[in-house]
Amino acid sequence: MSKRKNKSKKRHQGNANKGGGPNKGKAPRSGPPKKGKPPRHRGQKSVTAEVTCTGLTHEGKGIAQWKNEKLEVPHLLPGERAEVIISQKGKFTDVELKHVIEASKERVDPPCPYYYECGGCQLQHMSNATQADFKQQAINELMKPFAKPAPIFTMEHPYDYRNKSHTTYGMNHKRQVVGGLYEQNSHDIIDMDQCLIHDPKADDIANTIKEYMRKTKMQPYNEDTGHGFLRHVLIKVGKVSGEIMVVLVAASSEFKGKNNFVKTMRKGHPEITTMLLNVNKRDTSVVLGDQEKVLFGKGTITDTLCGLEFEISAKSFYQINPVQTEKLYGKAIEMAELSGKETVIDAYCGIGTIGLVASKKAGNVIGVELNKDAVKDAIRNSKRNGVTNARFYQGDAGKFMVDMAARGEKADVVIMDPPRSGSDEAFLSSVVKLKPEKVVYVSCNPETQARDLEYLTKNGYKVEGIQPVDMFPQTYHVETVAKLVRG
Numbered sequence: 001m002s003k004r005k006n007k008s009k010k011r012h013q014g015n016a017n018k019g020g021g022p023n024k025g026k027a028p029r030s031g032p033p034k035k036g037k038p039p040r041h042r043g044q045k046s047v048t049a050e051v052t053c054t055g056l057t058h059e060g061k062g063i064a065q066w067k068n069e070k071l072e073v074p075h076l077l078p079g080e081r082a083e084v085i086i087s088q089k090g091k092f093t094d095v096e097l098k099h100v101i102e103a104s105k106e107r108v109d110p111p112c113p114y115y116y117e118c119g120g121c122q123l124q125h126m127s128n129a130t131q132a133d134f135k136q137q138a139i140n141e142l143m144k145p146f147a148k149p150a151p152i153f154t155m156e157h158p159y160d161y162r163n164k165s166h167t168t169y170g171m172n173h174k175r176q177v178v179g180g181l182y183e184q185n186s187h188d189i190i191d192m193d194q195c196l197i198h199d200p201k202a203d204d205i206a207n208t209i210k211e212y213m214r215k216t217k218m219q220p221y222n223e224d225t226g227h228g229f230l231r232h233v234l235i236k237v238g239k240v241s242g243e244i245m246v247v248l249v250a251a252s253s254e255f256k257g258k259n260n261f262v263k264t265m266r267k268g269h270p271e272i273t274t275m276l277l278n279v280n281k282r283d284t285s286v287v288l289g290d291q292e293k294v295l296f297g298k299g300t301i302t303d304t305l306c307g308l309e310f311e312i313s314a315k316s317f318y319q320i321n322p323v324q325t326e327k328l329y330g331k332a333i334e335m336a337e338l339s340g341k342e343t344v345i346d347a348y349c350g351i352g353t354i355g356l357v358a359s360k361k362a363g364n365v366i367g368v369e370l371n372k373d374a375v376k377d378a379i380r381n382s383k384r385n386g387v388t389n390a391r392f393y394q395g396d397a398g399k400f401m402v403d404m405a406a407r408g409e410k411a412d413v414v415i416m417d418p419p420r421s422g423s424d425e426a427f428l429s430s431v432v433k434l435k436p437e438k439v440v441y442v443s444c445n446p447e448t449q450a451r452d453l454e455y456l457t458k459n460g461y462k463v464e465g466i467q468p469v470d471m472f473p474q475t476y477h478v479e480t481v482a483k484l485v486r487g
């Protein structure tokens with residue numbers, strides 16, 4: 001543990017000092033924006049103005065008044081005075097920070113040299129304490145009608161946490177292969193060697209693939225012409241097990257030079273335990289296609305979470321920050337107050353993680369999930385852990401609950417963890433009909449959670465506690481878990 005910490009610290013310092021290290025694509029920019037930076041929107045009407053920041057949006061952008069307009073300025077902090085570039089983009093006003101005139105005490109140098117271009121992180125210019133404060137305030141405000149949220153669970157080392165990474169490959173204007181993340185609001189690839197919130201092992205593998213492509217005929221896919229082979233690489237790392245899955249997402253199932261590629265990767269990275277080819281022929285921003293072929297290994301990885309082993313496939317959802325997930329699940333199970341007799345519904349269960357952790361303290365668990373692969377994983381996972389009191393079903397959680405309510409079935413506790421769009425009325429109204437004593441609502445989008453809490457509190461439930469968890473440090477996203485009781 002301490003070894004890894006030292007390594008990652010070095011990674012960050014290296015970036016801040018060298019301004020990016022070897023970078024063959026776009027020149028990275030480190031530190032806050034400097035004076036004289038050229039406007040991004042050439043040919044568009046743009047003006048430069050001086051503004052003062054008065055607050056933050058929920059996405060962490062600075063709010064500033066300019067003439068009669070309320071501007072949202074990325075990377076600006078409350079109290080700061082700055083020069084900004086304002087451009088009209090059709091109906092939208094695009095604002096870019098040009099130069100901070102008076103900086104806030106809360107401002108820090110973002111350790112990532114790509115920070116201002118990338119957009120994957122939005123809060124690296126804030127200190128850790130300021131990030132925590134920003135997230136806490138946002139949740140307190142949103143949850144005001146329901147209950148006072150507890151202090152947010154922060155992360156001790158808020159970098160290197162992602163166990164899943166996506167790298168996109170392409171060609172720059174010099175016809176050299178580049179690989180990295182997309183630039184903010186665009187499909188231009190920033191050629192990067194590391195992303196400071198990824199697991200460093202994943203970045204090393206993605207870099208080896210880039211080097212391999214530069215030396216061989218393996219071509220990146222071109223979205224405009226439809227030519228080429230490799231679109232993305234998805235890497236999943238078992239943080240505890242050390243197992244690693246590499247998924248090549250290609251535009252065609254015809255993989256020329258496959259044996260040589262697999263041999264090179266296994267030799268250079270013996271830590272890779274399985275490799276797959278996923279074929280995505282569609283013109284889409286969805287990363288994975290339907291067709292999947294195992295190139296070597298068993299096609300899945302295993303990891304340990306909350307003392308249980310989980311098998312994870314390429315397509316199924318698995319929480320991306322396991323350190324914080326253990327805190328989140330711990331709180332969710334505590335909120336469920338299980339005595340060993342209850343029937344617990346784990347809705348939107350993914351690969352069964354929450355339900356299987358809860359099964360140790362419950363009478364029985366019923367899991368429901370839309371994704372077929374995830375349900376298969378959940379069933380395999382219950383067997384792997386010797387759990388005999390959990391059943392998993394594939395289907396829409398709303399419809400499943402409507403059917404359960406229609407059959408007059410009962411549940412004592414509903415644990416729900418819907419996607420960002422939140423739940424729907426079919427689901428929520430069935431919860432009300434099933435009358436569980438408790439509902440534990442885990443959410444990665446507090447805005448839709450607040451909407452759903454409003455429904456439940458208007459229909460017989462009371463919010464008894466809200467716990468924010470920082471699962472996504474450096475970004476504006478926050479996870480929350482709320483406890484509701486009936487009556």
Ligand code: SAH
Pocket residue numbers: 317318319347348349350351352353354368369370371374395396397398417418419
């Ligand atoms: N509880 C799990 C997964 C949470 S993510 C965990 O902690 O790992 C949300 C899950 O909801 C995803 O697995 C997604 O596939 C699933 N999902 C999305 N829409 C759904 C629906 N309408 N019915 C059931 N599951 C759904």
